[in-house]
Amino acid sequence: MESIADGIAMSVIMDSSDLEREYSPSQWSTRFATSQEVLQNHVQLVTADSPILVYVHGGYWQELNREISRYPAGPLYRARVKTMVVGYDLCPSATLPEIVQQIQNAARFVFEYADKMGSRGVYFAGHSAGAHLVAKLLSDADFLDNTPGSNHLQGAFLVSGIYDLRELVLTSVNDAVQLPAEWAVPLSPQFDCYTHLQARRVRLYILAGQNDSPVFKKQSREFYELLLNTCLTANMYLEIKDDVDHFDIVECFANDDNYLKNLLVHDIRKHL
Known part of the structure; x- marks a missing residue:
């Protein structure tokens, strides 16, 4: 049985x-x-295929980290955009030239990854000191010309950035950064050359908040004028955002409906 x-x-x-x-x-x-x-x-x-946004946090090169700067990832993921949040060693443990080099190393990895995965485009976004680091990255023509995958570069969003360091070395910010005065000009994007971006047709969005300090708004305007005059292209944009300050101008990135994400998605749909 x-x-x-x-x-x-x-x-x-x-x-x-x-x-x-x-x-x-x-x-x-x-x-x-x-x-x-x-x-x-x-x-x-x-x-594969998805556009990539690389986000570089601020904090005057001495505060914050990639772990607490992941807030853009969720909304962008839901918009089918990959997000890579880049971290870097902080001052005074690292010097500013070393941090600039770290961002370049991270960008090399991203470009090679984008090339391998067939990404439709790579974008960078930086806030405050992060905008400075992205601007320094974009100014290096030799790096872009000799890095596989850099052809995927489409645009950058520089938010409430610092582009001229000459006055900054005279403030308490420099207690940790320890930047010698003679390094201020070489490490300032405001004195770099960006003519090579014209052939690449890279779009640059320069943004600041209405309630940013006067010097931040002034530096954003001056950097925009530099780009406009040297790149001789219509692919440069400047906006001083109403009713936002130095911080909530990027804090909105955590929301599904925010102007930074919408700006990025609009650029992707228009150009990719």
Whole structure:
């Protein structure tokens, strides 16, 4: 007489092929001829092709970190944009030239990754000191010309940035940065050359808050004028955002409906 256990075992054995199919979701899709095509399409969609935003945090090169600067990731993910938040060593443990080099190393990784994955485009965004670091990255023609994947560069969003360091070295900010006065001009984006961006047709958005300090608004305007006059292109944009300050101008990035994300998505839809 067959036991209940034997019956269950026989049922499992007899139905194993059906169970295998039940637990293979790719076999149930009707979009492709084979399950392998289903899987390949899914992998491609979630790992490749998507535009990438690289976010560099501020903090006067001496505060904040990548872990607490991930707030743009969620809204951008839901807009099908990958986000990479870049961290860097902080002053005084690192010098400002070393931090500039770290951002360049991170950008090299991102460009090579974008090339490997077939990304439609790479964008950078930086806030405050992060905007300074992104601007320094973009000013290096040799780096862009000699880095595989840099052709994926599409644009950058420089938010409430500091572009001229000459006065900054006279403030308490320099207690940790320890920047010698003679380094202020070489490390200031305001005195760099950006003519090479014209051929690349890179779009640059220079943003500041209405309630930023006068010097931050002044430096944003002056940097915009430098770009406009040297790049000789219409791909440069300046906006002083109403009713926001130095901080909530990027804090909004954490919301699904925010102007930074909408600006990025608009650029992607228009140009990619």
